[in-house]
Amino acid sequence: MTDSRTPLSRRALAATAVTAALVLPAAPAFAHVTVSPDTTEAESYASLTFRVPTESDTASTEQLVVDLPTGTPFLSVTPRVLPGWDVEVETGTLDEPIEVEGATVDEAPVRVTWTAQDGHEVPPHEYQEFALRVGALPEAGTTVVLPAHQTYTDGEVVDWDDLPAGDGTEPQAPAPVFTTTEAADSAEAAGVAGASGPAADPVSRWLGGAGLVVGAAGVAVALAARRRA
Known part of the structure; x- marks a missing residue:
């Protein structure tokens, strides 16, 4: 006798059987x-x-x-x-x-x-x-x-x-x-938190310093323009 079920239906039945095998042993x-x-x-x-x-x-x-x-x-x-x-x-x-x-x-x-x-x-x-x-x-x-x-x-x-x-x-x-x-360990947890903060991040410190430099340059340019005016 040939199996008239489609490959998709056979896969679904197989998945159901696997699921049952996984669930049933856990029941007791x-x-x-x-x-x-x-x-x-x-x-x-x-x-x-x-x-x-x-x-x-x-x-x-x-x-x-x-x-x-x-x-x-x-x-x-x-x-x-x-x-x-x-x-x-x-x-x-x-x-x-x-x-x-x-x-x-x-x-x-x-x-x-x-x-x-x-x-x-x-x-x-x-x-x-x-x-x-x-x-x-x-x-x-x-x-x-x-x-x-x-x-x-x-x-x-x-x-x-x-x-x-x-x-x-x-x-x-x-x-x-x-x-x-x-x-x-609360002390260890605090140390981990401190290590992940801004003070332990050199990239953040560099970006912060660069921002201050750019800001200061902008102020100087604005003052020079006011003097010329």
Whole structure:
């Protein structure tokens, strides 16, 4: 049987197949509970957004619990208001006391719990986003692990707390995680800005000097003309 489709239609079908191949493998990742920080700079305050999809075909998500780090704790945790959901920040004892500006701190926020009010659960195959403002972030290179526990209306609890395996394979229920980066050096930034300014640009200085010379010559010519008049 001959293929009656035009070369253009065959190319379109091929492009569609390639697109599907690229999109489909990424679909399972969407089903994970993930965290997206608006900054990862050490010593900064960050807004963390947790995306929580409901994977069940029959039950809805009614609660989310996020465990906060106790080895490198956040001393400030402020949840964003989410209509239809109650939120509680739990404080607990740290693994080891830490020094903050000369004071010893042995307690910090250790857990945040969101609970849906009646009628505000996350339905099957939909998702909700939960946000926190936390700080300060630990030193650069720290892996911040935020285990999440998702409760469904049928009683099932999914623990998103697995860490990556040593061989690089993705775990079945990976914990939300991110890694902190170097803080921006304001002095270095100021130096870069100064280097790019007019004082560091010889061409600009030359053009500016030439403009002054031309301007002075114009004034001299005008004065000479007035004397002759």
